[in-house]
Each structure stands twice: as C-alpha cells, then as structure tokens.
Amino acid sequence: MTQFYPLSAAIHRARQALAGTLVLGSAAAAAGPAPAQTPDAGCYPTAGGALEICRGGEAEGVLFVPRPCESASGVQIFRPAEGSNRLQVVYQAETPARARRGESCAPRRAVTPLDGGAVRSGSMPEQLATTMPPTQARLWELARVAQPEGRSRRGRRARAPEASETVPEGIAARHPMVVAGRDWSGDVYSYVFLLTTVPGPSGNRHALMQARTADFERFDIRGADGDGAAWVPFTPEAGGRRRSRRGGNPAPSPVLDETGGGVVGNCPGTGFDRNDLVGSISVVDQVYHYFYTDVLPTDCAAPPAQRRLGLYLRTSRDLAADRPWSSARLVAEPLPGEALVRVAKAKGMDRWVVAYTCNRPSNTMDGPVADLCVQYTADLALGSIAGLAWYSEPTAIMRSPAYLGLRSGGDGTGRFGRAQHFWMTDRYGNLATPTSYPGKAGFLTWLDRRAPGSDGPGPSSVFGRPIYWGTWSVRPLEAR
DSSP, X not given: XXXXXXXXXXXXXXXXXXXXXXXXXXXXXXXXXXXXXXOOTTEEEEGXXXXXXXXXXXXXXXXXXXXXXXXXXXXXXXXXXXXXXXXXXXXXXXXXXXXXXXXXXXXOOSOSTTTTOEEEEEEEEGGGTTSOOOOEEEEESOOOOOOOEEEOTTSOEEEOSSXXXXXXXXXXXXXXXXXXXXXXXXXXXXXXXXXXXXXXXTOBEEEEEEEEESSSSSXXXXXXXXXXXXXXXXXXXXXXXXXXXXXXXXXXXXXXXXXXXXXXXXXXXXXXXXXXXXXXXXXXXXXXXXXXXXXXXXXXXXXXXXXXXXXXXXXXXXXXXXSOBOOOEEEEEEEOTTOOXXXXXXXXXXXXEEEEEEEEEEEETTEEEEEEEEEEOSSSOHHHHHTSOOOOSSGGGOBOSOBOOOOSOOOSSSOOOOEEEEEEEOTTSOBOOOTTOTTOSEEEEEEOSSSOBTTBXXXXXXXXXXXXXXXXXXXXXXXX
C-alpha cells in the first residue's frame, strides 16, 4: 500500500506562496470585472469567441508527493457512478520492487525498461478529492505481448508480418485510460486501456491493450485464443509473469479494430516519453471516442526529435466486442512531437475540451516556461477540433496564448515541469469536478519533474516527484 511522507520544506514554502497568490487572486476578483470594452489581459477567448478562460484566482495544490522509490503520472480521477460519494484514482506508477519486508525506500531512477510500468488504483471520499488516496499496484510486468491478430473478412487468420518475440522494453502497463462499459445495457465492468509494445525489425511499436474490472481491485487482462477474445485474471502473487499455456492463461494481445488488425502505433521508436497512442476516452451519445496522438506516417523515417504528431480518433459502440474500435481517423495535424493531448466532452456543454502541453509566449532566463493549454470547441463536430489554433508559429517551440498560467511547483528558480497531465471525469470520461468546486469547469492533475520531492531536490526527475492539481473556469464572453 502506498505510504505518505510529510512534504519537504521546499514544498511547504511553495504552498505558502500559493496561498498568498490565492489571496491576491481573490482580492482582484472582489474588485469586479474589467469594463466590457477593455480586453482583459489575463483572459483569452475560446470556443470560437463564445467563451472566455481567465488566468489567476484558481485553486491549486499538491495532490501527492511519492516516496523516493515511487513515481506517479497520468493521474485520472473519476466518479464511478452518478451520485456516488466516492472517487476512484488510476495512474501509472513504478514497477513494484522485489524488496524484503522492512527494507527502506531507497531512491530509484528510471534506468531499466520496466521502471514506471505499473497501474495503481485507489478509492477515497469525494470531500478528499485534493488528496491522493491510499493505492495499491494492480497490473505490472505482464507476460510477453502476443502479436495483433484477428480474422480476415475471408475467415482466414490475419497475422502481423513482424515476428512475435519477447520484447524487453515496455512489457509493463503504461498510460492507463479508464471508462465505464455499456452500463446502460447491463455491462458491470469498467475498462482500462493500457499501452504496451510489440517488437518489429526496426524497433518497438506502442500497442493498445485492455483490462476490465468490477471493483478496481481485481483485474482481467484481455488476451486472444483460437476463438477470439479471452479474459484472464491477473494474479499479483505470480507477479504477472508468464505462466503455463496449459493453464489456460494466454498472453495479452493488442486490441483489434474493425479490420482485424491491432491498434498499434504508426512508427517504431524507443524511450519512455513517447506519446504514440496516448490520449483519453469520452462517451457521447453512447459512442466511445478514443482521441490520441501518433506519429504521422510520413515522418516515420525522420529522426525522433523531428517527428510530428497527428491527433487521431477511433470510435466504438461496444468495448467488449471482438473488434471494438473503428479504423483511425486523422482529426488534426501537425502537432509537435512532444505534445500530449487529452480530449473530453465539456462539463454541462455540448462542446469538446482539449487540454495539451504548451509553453507560455514569453521566456525566462532559463528558457520557455512550461504550462498547460485548454481550449473549447464551438460544438461537438470534429472539424471544430481541427480548426483550433493549437500553437503559435513556429509550432516546434510549442508556445500558445491559450495557457492556464499555472503557478504551483517548480524548483524555486522559475523552472517548471508540466508533464503527463490528466483530469477528473465522470464514469464516461467526460469532464467533472469535485463537489467542493461545483462552479469550476475542470480539474487537472500533472507531474512536475523539476519540483523538489519528499526528501528535497534529488537526482531523479521521475521518482519522488510531486503531482499537482489545479482548476480552471470558463464563462460566456457576454458575462464580462
């Protein structure tokens, strides 16, 4: 079970500074809005000019400071049922260490391929939504990944041309995305989509795999056998390692799309921070929308630092089907290779909300200031997402005027890290906020790799780094 240590002095000072900022923000709000004819420099328009997001005065804080041997990223908070007074948290964490009882939590670094390859989950009362609940590791070190295969339209087995073998990088589960099943049709499960990798002659590709759970304590992994999909319980006592095939425990298999092929990244690559297939899932009108980024196929031959991304969409009406996802549809391009994008239906509005990594328009002495950008679309049409002005030119620098102006975190010198952000949703992946913040439009979480951890500044940029949270508000422009 996750343990919690007191915040470091640096974190405490950051909280005190944050409290002062909030007081100033509240005082500014009490002074009243600026006259309608005078543009507010602290606000920016969105949704085609129909809405406005203003910086400053938003609540922020520390959600979690892992121990030096622990990590957290991509923290998704969601309400598992309408009217529930409890929330679930699911996130990517460190692979459980094989430590003897009583051993200390020695600082770790991400130096092996399996580090940062586990999924943790936990439950908490909603009034404690700004505190990470006690969590336990649920999925890690899965068996070798089977190659994507399905049946062609002629009934023959369709198999990927690349040889199947154990792949050393990314076997463990990464980048979880959680959404409820078709509970309107009696499905009692929630589904967790994860990223793993499959090998190929030119390198590993990200692949989408799937787990299901009824209680967020016990999980089944979706594999494949001769008759199609098969759900196999994950056994923590066995470490998720390969077990006998005679025991009826097939290896996890990439999720298939309507063509019978696996949902696999466009290009091979290496490294921990790739955003191929990373995204979010949102249900609108009983249709699942999986938005994610992937390298543009035309850039596969380019050096990794020069590759650009596209925002893609796949849809589904039944996540338990043999071939749940549609073929990929390109929604927007090109995006910088480091962009991480989350898309969901807005809270209380028929609009999409897009949250993505960006930099503020101005620099400090140390270079660009990392932030998170949020934009709303005019409606739920996909063309509205494509029409967003994501970044200023040149896009590779990732500057945008649509930044939230987040204040928490940093290393005390003005350098910030805003990585692996996610947000709070309802069970269908659509935006929600804690009951303690009913008037807010959204609730974000992010990892700050630069901020001091539980034992102060340390050598690792992942283990022991804090997770922060923040809110934002949106209003009609005519309300100014």
